[in-house]
Amino acid sequence: MAELVIFVLFGVIAIAGALTMVLHPNPVYGALGLMATMLSIAVFYVVNSGHFIAAVQVVVYAGAVMTLFLFVIMMIGVDRAESLEERLPLQRQLAIGLGVVFLILIGLIGGNAWITAPEAAAAPNGTVENIADLLFTDWLLPFEVTTLLLIIASVGAVALAQFDARRRGGEE
């Protein structure tokens, strides 16, 4: 019962936040809406006893990524409201078409049987240990490859920024 109440409450907040993010002309309110959505998703994780993933969700997305977004929004200038003029042709038609496809997919998936974990796996106090065990034994190689990918991406970003600055003869 409590789970249902929490789900409905934060589901409404998540959807309202997402709508604000897309529809609000002011980017700061958009960022706030997105943050509300991310926090609601973290609450869903907690309800499903995924404490670790919830904490990581808040630290990484609500904490770091959204702070960065806000920083960029403020650096670029907060007084300008976004213009709502559309520059991409066919955008609306495509969005509607893909939306319909998405809904059909959800219907198909939801109609099929779900594979759920056995009851024992949902021990509320073992999430960190369970994840650590799996991550550092069975899934070590994929984990390391992913980290390598991220490092390459960040080094690449730094390198691109540096080369660009150097070519322009800037001081930075």
Next chain:
Amino acid sequence: MTDWIDVLIVAIKVVAAFVIMLVATLMLIWAERKILADMQNRVGPDRAGPGGILQGLADGIKLFFKEPITPARVEKGIYLLAPILALIPALLMFLVVPIGRPFSIGDREITLQVMDLNVGLLFVLAVSSMAVYAVVLAGWSSGSKYPLLGGVRATAQAISYEAALGLSLVPVVIYEGTLSVAELVEGQSGQFFGIFPAWNIILLPSFAFFLMAAVAETNRAPFDLVEAENELVGGFHTEYSGLRFALFFLAEYINIFTMSALAATIFLGGWNGPTWDGALPASVTWIFPILWFGLKTFAIVFIFFWVRATLPRFRYDQLMELGWKRLIPGTLIWMIFVAIALAFDEFGAPWA
């Protein structure tokens, strides 16, 4: 029936934690002004109560009765929301800190900690990363340029020092093998060689990095570029007055107290200390863990004030250099060193 009692216990703990934080704030305001005054050869507050000890209360009552002025160009909703957002993370963070030894009434064990989370330290990091929003939103919604500059500085500072704060805790987690704060305290009981208390302070670089990052996270001098009263008037809270300003003020002091309590818990053994269990009756010994915890917390709080009285404020580029070129590489190198050392200890040398 049992459920009802459990809920009641948690409710009492939450209220108790709230009261502790408010009282601690009142005391900290007085203590800071007195300590700073001593360090600067001044008298400090001495009118309200004996030795001015009621100064915090007087300040609070004054702010409570002042008129909250709303400037014309603010974004009303967010302007009113920001002080509340400042207070919420400050209050939440203290919930995972155990302030004393668990005791039992009947067959029910009661921990002096509102909740012991399996992901305790991550919870702390998550909540502390939320604290910056209040500053940023307050700065932006004030509709004035000095608060906005304070807000922009706050984002950059928070991103830079959050990373260092998180990384500085990793060696402790590797060493203790747990993220739960209560288990961290248990892991620090006992002694090394029968003399030295087995506190995590032996990971000294971690402690130093954590303190630096904690001072920066709470936006205290010398990292108070967010407020910087001689550059930005008052920074993010320039346009706030009355009770709204009081909420920011309260949040800052609660953050200091909580960060100190966390540092004491993570590195200085929390409530561990001599309790003279056999020598004194149990009705007396229960107080000692709480006393030790309070003493250690106050020692760290004192460092906060000491640093404020000693160091001048950083320049913005110095702040960024310290964060990205010193603290983050430093914490990373120390983390790798600890990991390798512990791996040797656990598995032996790879060539053996």
